[in-house]
Structure formats: C-alpha cells, structure tokens
Amino acid sequence: MITKVNPYGSISLTNEYFSGLVAQAAKNCYGIAAMGQNTASGTIRSALRHGSLPQQGVTVEETNGALRIALHITVGYGLNIASITQSITHRVRDEVEHATGLKVARVNVYVDDIVSG
Numbered sequence: 830m831i832t833k834v835n836p837y838g839s840i841s842l843t844n845e846y847f848s849g850l851v852a853q854a855a856k857n858c859y860g861i862a863a864m865g866q867n868t869a870s871g872t873i874r875s876a877l878r879h880g881s882l883p884q885q886g887v888t889v890e891e892t893n894g895a896l897r898i899a900l901h902i903t904v905g906y907g908l909n910i911a912s913i914t915q916s917i918t919h920r921v922r923d924e925v926e927h928a929t930g931l932k933v934a935r936v937n938v939y940v941d942d943i944v945s946g
Contacts, residue, residue, distance in 0.1 A: 830842065830843050830844065831847070831889070831891045831896070831931070833929070833930065833931060842929060844889065847887065847889040847898075847925070848887040848889070850924060850925060850928055850929075851887045851889065851898055851900055851921050851924075851925065852864055852865075852886075852887055852900075853924075854917075854920050854921045854923075854924035854925070855900055855902065855917050855920065855921055857920065858913065858916045858917045858920055859913065859916065860904050860905055860908045860909075860912075860913035860916075861902050861903070861904060861913070861917070862902075862903045862904055862905050862944050863902070863903040863942075863944075864886045864887075864900065864901065864902050864903070865886025865887070865901060886900055886901035886902070886941075887899070887900045887901075888900075891931075892934070894931070894932065895931070895932045895933065895934035896925065896931055896932065896933045896934060897934055897935045897937075898921060898925065898933060898935070898936045898937070899936075899937040899938075899939065900917070900921070900936075900937075900938055900939070901939045901941045902917070902938060902939070902940055902941065903940070903941055903942040903943070903944055904940055904942075904943055904944075905943070905944060905945070906943050906944060906945040910940055914938040914940070917936070917938050918936045918938060921933070921936050922936055
C-alpha cells in the first residue's frame with residue numbers, strides 16, 4: 830500500500846489498485862499477448878521478497894516518494910520488442926502519474942515469453 834499525504838489528509842492506494850491501473854495501461858499497447866506469465870520460481874521469489882503475490886505480473890514499490898514499477902509480459906512473435914517495451918514504458922508512466930499524481934521513477938518491462946500469433 831502506498832500512501833500520499835497532502836494538507837487535507839492522506840490517501841492510501843492498494844497494490845491491487847496499482848496492479849489494475851498498470852495492467853490496463855499496458856494491455857492497451859500494441860503487441861502484448863498476455864501479462865503476468867512469469868515463472869513459478871519468480872512468483873515465489875517475489876512473494877518472499879515483498880510479502881505477497883504480484884497481481885497480474887505487476888509490482889509497484891515506492892522509494893522516497895517515487896514509484897518503481899515492474900511488469901511481466903508475453904509478446905507476439907516477429908514484433909519489435911524494443912518498440913513494444915518503449916511504448917509500454919511511456920504509457921504506463923503517463924497513466925500512473927496522471928491517475929495518482931505520484932512521480933514514476935522507473936518502469937521495468939520483463940518479456941517472459943514470445944508466442945506465435
């Protein structure tokens with residue numbers, strides 16, 4: 830849970846909210862076949878590290894008021910992965926900053942698999 834404090838009080842945003850927001854922004858980008866298809870060992874490692882399972886292949890951490898976002902995707906075969914990940918990075922950053930007012934320091938996109946379409 831990430832809490833934003835302002836002069837009127839505080840706003841707490843859950844991990845589920847961020848997972849849904851990031852997943853929705855990323856799914857609207859060209860070339861994504863699936864999200865959250867990370868390996869079982871990666872899921873276990875993340876659960877041990879963060880104390881909960883990542884939702885839809887998305888993890889969000891806050892450090893000094895800035896967000897670090899990681900998402901796992903599967904892309905279609907024959908597509909330009911660099912263009913896809915760049916598009917996702919920009920869209921996720923814009924959507925999260927616009928929706929929350931929080932600064933996104935980094936968006937890491939992990940391509941876990943490539944599928945033929």
